[in-house]
Amino acid sequence: MPNMTDRNTSGNNLVNKLQQAIYCLTATTTYTPGAGGGSAFAVTPPFFLRLLTAQGSNTANGTELSGTGYTAGGNTMGSPAFGTPSGGVIASANAVSWTAGAAWSAVVAVEVWDSAATKLRYLQGAITSVTLANGNTLNFAAAAITADSSQS
Amino acid sequence: MLHIQCNQCGKWTVAGPEAGADPASALECGCCTQAHNHDHAASACPGAGLNHQGAPCSHPDGGWACNVVTPLGEDCPGGHCGLGIEGCTVCRPITITFLAGTVKGLTAHA
Numbered sequence: 001m002p003n004m005t006d007r008n009t010s011g012n013n014l015v016n017k018l019q020q021a022i023y024c025l026t027a028t029t030t031y032t033p034g035a036g037g038g039s040a041f042a043v044t045p046p047f048f049l050r051l052l053t054a055q056g057s058n059t060a061n062g063t064e065l066s067g068t069g070y071t072a073g074g075n076t077m078g079s080p081a082f083g084t085p086s087g088g089v090i091a092s093a094n095a096v097s098w099t100a101g102a103a104w105s106a107v108v109a110v111e112v113w114d115s116a117a118t119k120l121r122y123l124q125g126a127i128t129s130v131t132l133a134n135g136n137t138l139n140f141a142a143a144a145i146t147a148d149s150s151q152s
Numbered sequence: 153m154l155h156i157q158c159n160q161c162g163k164w165t166v167a168g169p170e171a172g173a174d175p176a177s178a179l180e181c182g183c184c185t186q187a188h189n190h191d192h193a194a195s196a197c198p199g200a201g202l203n204h205q206g207a208p209c210s211h212p213d214g215g216w217a218c219n220v221v222t223p224l225g226e227d228c229p230g231g232h233c234g235l236g237i238e239g240c241t242v243c244r245p246i247t248i249t250f251l252a253g254t255v256k257g258l259t260a261h262a
Contacts, residue, residue, distance in 0.1 A: 058259050091252070103191075106173070110255065125258035127250065128154060130172035133191030135245040137159070143252035149260065 015088040015149050022122070023047070023082040023090055023147070044116040047081040049096045049140065050074035055109035055126050062109050062124065068101030068134075074113065081112075083143070091146045097139040100132040107131075107138065110145070123147050155249040158183055166251075175248045183244045190244040 021031070025045045032040040051070060056062030064072060078094030107130050112123035132138055154171055156179045157164035163181035171178035176190045184190055 097247075110258070112258065123258040123260055125255065127255050128169040128172045130154065130175065130248055132248070133176065136175070136191070137245070137247040139247055139249040140255065141155075141249050141251050144250040145255045145258060146253060147258040147260070148256070 016085040016090075019082070019085040019088070019090045019147070019149050024080040024084075026079045042116065044114045044120075045081065046079045046115055047077045047122065048074040048113045048115065048119075049077050049092075049145070050111045050113060051098070051107045051138075052109040052111060053105045053107065056111070056124055058124065061121060062111060064111075065104065065107060067104040069099050070104070073119070074111075077112070082147075085149075089146055089148045091143040092140065093142060095139060095142050095144075097137055099137045100134055102134050104132040110140075112145075112147075153251060153254055154178075155251050157247045157249070159245045159247055172248075176244065176246055179246060181244075 021029075022043050025043055028042055028044045030040055030042040051065040051074065052062035053065050054063035064074075066072070075096050075098060077092060077096055080093055082090045083093040084090075107127070109124065109126045111121055113119045113121050130138060154167050154169070154175065155164060156167055156171065156175050158179060158181045160183045161181050163179065165179050167175070167178040174189075174191075
C-alpha cells in the first residue's frame, strides 16, 4: 500500500491535520507517542526561511547565502508560519523579505527551519534563480511557498 | 513568475523565470532612462553595507539600504543626488516578489 494518504478535502483530512500539527504551531509542542510508537519529538516555532546558493536534498542541507543584508539562519516566517492546509497542501501565511546591502550571489533554493536550540530543517526546495543587486529587495508574498505533504 | 517593481515610481511587471538573472532589465520605467545596467553601479559601491567605509552618510540607516552611488575616487555630484539631476548616479532599487503559489512542492527532510 505505497504512498497511502488521505487528502480527501471532505473526509478525514489526515494529511491536513498532520500539516497543521507541525506547521501551524505558535508555541513549542511535544508529541509523545504511546508505548512502542516511537520517540517523542518537539516542534519549535517560529519557522525561519533560509536562502540558498546551492540546493541540498531531502537528506542534506544546501549552501546558505552569505551576503550583506542577510543574517545566517534566515528570516522568520511569522507565527503561525503557514495557513490552513487544503488537500494536503499548505501555504505560507506571511510575507518574508530581505534587502540586499551588496550584490548577492544567485539564490536558487530555500529551506524552512525551526527555532529549536539545535535547529532542525523541515522543508527544502528549488526556486526560480534570482540575483539581487545592492539595494534590491527579495520578497516572498504570503502564500508564495507551498508544501505538498501528500506526494511521495 | 516574478513580480518586479520599481521602489521609486511603483511601476511593475511580471516576468518569467529567465528574468531572475537580471531582474532590473526586465522592468522599464521612467526613473532611469539611461541605457546602462541599473544594478551595476549599486553593486559596485565599495561602501555598500559598510556605512561607506566610515565616511559620513546621511542615509537614515547608515548606508545599509543606500541606493546612491558615487564611484570610488570621484566627488559626489551633490550629496544624495536625485532623479533628473545631471550626472545622477541614483540607482534604481527594485523589489522582486515571488507571488502566491510560485514556490511549489517543498519537500520534507527525510
